[in-house]
Amino acid sequence: xxxxxxxxxxxxxxxxxxxxxxxxxxxxxxxxxxxxxxxxxxxxxxxxxxxxxxxxxxxxxxxxxxxxxxxxxxxxxxxxxxxxxxxxxxxxxxxxxxxxxxxxxxxxxx
Amino acid sequence: xxxxxxxxxxxxxxxxxxxxxxxxxxxxxxxxxxxxxxxxxxxxxxxxxxxxxxxxxxxxxxxxxxxxxxxxxxxxxxxxxxxxxxxxxxxxxxxxxxxxxxxxxxxxxxxxxxxxxxxxxxxxxxxxxxxxxxxxxxx
Numbered sequence: 001x002x003x004x005x006x007x008x009x010x011x012x013x014x015x016x017x018x019x020x021x022x023x024x025x026x027x028x029x030x031x032x033x034x035x036x037x038x039x040x041x042x043x044x045x046x047x048x049x050x051x052x053x054x055x056x057x058x059x060x061x062x063x064x065x066x067x068x069x070x071x072x073x074x075x076x077x078x079x080x081x082x083x084x085x086x087x088x089x090x091x092x093x094x095x096x097x098x099x100x101x102x103x104x105x106x107x108x109x110x
Numbered sequence: 111x112x113x114x115x116x117x118x119x120x121x122x123x124x125x126x127x128x129x130x131x132x133x134x135x136x137x138x139x140x141x142x143x144x145x146x147x148x149x150x151x152x153x154x155x156x157x158x159x160x161x162x163x164x165x166x167x168x169x170x171x172x173x174x175x176x177x178x179x180x181x182x183x184x185x186x187x188x189x190x191x192x193x194x195x196x197x198x199x200x201x202x203x204x205x206x207x208x209x210x211x212x213x214x215x216x217x218x219x220x221x222x223x224x225x226x227x228x229x230x231x232x233x234x235x236x237x238x239x240x241x242x243x244x245x246x247x248x249x
Contacts, residue, residue, distance in 0.1 A: 019131070022161050023124045052131070054157050055214040063211045083150050090221045096208050 003031045011107050012040040017049040020057030028057065032064030032075065041073020044106045047099075048079035053087055061097055078106040113182035114140065122163045122173040122192050130160055130177060141181050148243045152186045155222040158215040159190060159237050167194045190237040196230050 001024035004015040012035035016028055028045070035043050043064065047053075065075040078100040080088070088094040100106035116137045120126050134153045138144060160177075167173035173194040180187040199216065206213040220226055225240035 021127065021157070022164070023127075052153070052157075054154065054161060055212075055218055056161065058214055059211040062209060066209065066211075082147065083154065086147075086151065087154060087218065091205060091214050091218055092208060 001027055003027060005031065005035070007040065008103070008107055009110075010040065011042045011044055011110060012038075013044045013046055013103055013107075015046040015049060019052040019054075020050055020060065021052070021054045022056040025054075025056040025060040029060040029063045029067075032060075033067050036067050036071045036073065041068045041071035042110060043068050043073065043075045044100075044103055045075065045077050046079055046103050047077055047081065047084055050084060051081065053084050055091075058087065058091060058093055062093070065097065076100055076106040076110075078103045113180055115178055115180050117176070117178040119174065119176045121171065122160075122167040122175045122194065123171055124164060126175065127157060127160050127164065130156060133177070133179065137179055137181055144181060144186070145243060148186065148241060151222045152188070152239070152241045155219040155226075155239055155241070156188050156190070158219040159239065162197075162199075162215055163190065163192045163194060163235070163237075166197060166199075167192070184242055186241045188237075188239045190239075192235045192237075193233070194235060197228060197235050201226065201228050 002017050006013045014031050020028055032043055068075040077097050079102055080099040085099055088097060116133050118129055118133055138149045163175060173192055175190060175192040177190050201216055203216050205217040223239050224242045227238040229236045
């Protein structure tokens, strides 16, 4: 899996591509940890290019959220597709990972 | 039409999960009458069970599995049989706390499926998954 990284207004934006599954989920978590360690604990994960997520991927998002919060930041998700939104809802994770419509919406007012 | 069957055999390893995705994509292409949302959710449940088999596969890399998907009017059914050691977990386990990083696979599959069975027969694990819904008119 490829994960693009960029910064906008002091927020780290991570853009993974493909499926976030048991193989790629650790890479997503590592990318969040890297951003936090580099001094940008406010992280947006742009899910526009993610076609599928499994429970390992959900675990990576939760792990990333905890890493970011421990550094006084936060993690937000943006542009999630239908599968991701449905899975977040079925697992009740939409309570702590509210899907933002776009990266701009996630960053706006942060 | 009685429905189509799609099957594969191989090792219960991470690359086998990719093969399952491709097989389900193939089935979806062949059956435009199946609601894409139903197929997407069914794929999610199948992959969670397959992940579980891969994670618990002992000896690692040597467990074989056989998967079959039946596409019928109004119903998707999958069976997965693996040669691994018996599954000792609880397939009815509840959704974990929101901040947990593990343990959502089985409850997520449960939330998606209308029928979900596990059995241990002839030194193999057998998983059966069914989702009914808007997959075309039932006959």
